[in-house]
Amino acid sequence: MLEAFLAVLVIFSASILSIKFSPAENFESEKLLSTLGMQALIELDNNGNLGKLIDERNWTTITENLEVLLPVGVSYNLTVYDYTMRPINDFTVGNGLKGQKVVSVEYPCASQSSECEFYLARLQLAFAG
């Protein structure tokens, strides 16, 4: 009898713990971060600005734009790769990635200039704090 009672207690506690620390909830926050990151990159690239800024290696303006497009409390780090997947930003684009869970979004970008370069922008995001 005692054994059955203990078994029920263990299962009940396990259920409560699994609900509290549900990976589905973590997944929701990952999804939110990923959506925020992708929306910021799409917004920045909508009229070809992202490709143009990368062409110019204008990391300062990219940082300023991302600061505006991403909500307060989101830390990020952007790495840009060229066609051969070689990282090209020699300047840290970001505000210091800090947070327990880091999400990465990848954005293939074509520059609108007459040289038509291709880049992959990898944006890592985390909720700071």
Next chain:
Amino acid sequence: MGVLIIALLLLATELYVYDLGKAIDEGNQNSFSDFIFTVRLGSKHVVVGSLANVSQGGANQTLGINLEKWSSFVGRQYKFGRCILNSTLKETAPYSSGIWIFWGTNGLGISGACANFTLKLLDRGVDVNLEYTINITTTLLIQGTYEQMQGNSKQVNVTCNLLNEGTPALAENITLSYKDLDDWLTPGPQNNYTVIDYGNGTYFMSFAADISSSTVEVSVHASDQREIHAQTNTTCTEI
């Protein structure tokens, strides 16, 4: 009692796995739509960039070469399965290799590019087939009038309209020249050359010059903010 507990445990686990699976599916759905959107946007940028290149004197084949490179690049970036992007350049008249350049002498200048795309995403249980067309056109329209002054002196007024895909667009730069005998000359301050930018893709230019011939021919070269170049000539009408 033990059997009941085990059954409940199994049921709870199954429900949990089902719920988690649903969440992952939703996540993938977002990834598909984001990826499709970025590929379409990138394709548009490639067409714009290639047209800018061709309109500035590049080879017509530039569009096809850039699109092939873009397809190969995109195909390598899709992480959830296979991505196949194919493009077909428009070949029906007036297009050739997806490019249409018409810089006429009737006040109309067109630089255009058009390509059809098919995008296939193959994943576990997902088969996305999407077709889309990217058509980019920069149109320059000019109209000119002149007034005969003393001797050969003429007061010339030219109105330009710049359009992107049929809607008014701003110019990055715009230059005017006029023909005197066989030479094309650029009016300057000595000609009281003025340009009024109405801010809606309409530009009004006026100047005064000694033009020997009885007709006044003007030429306008313009680039829009996407670096696409267009030019056209026209013969001004006397007022």
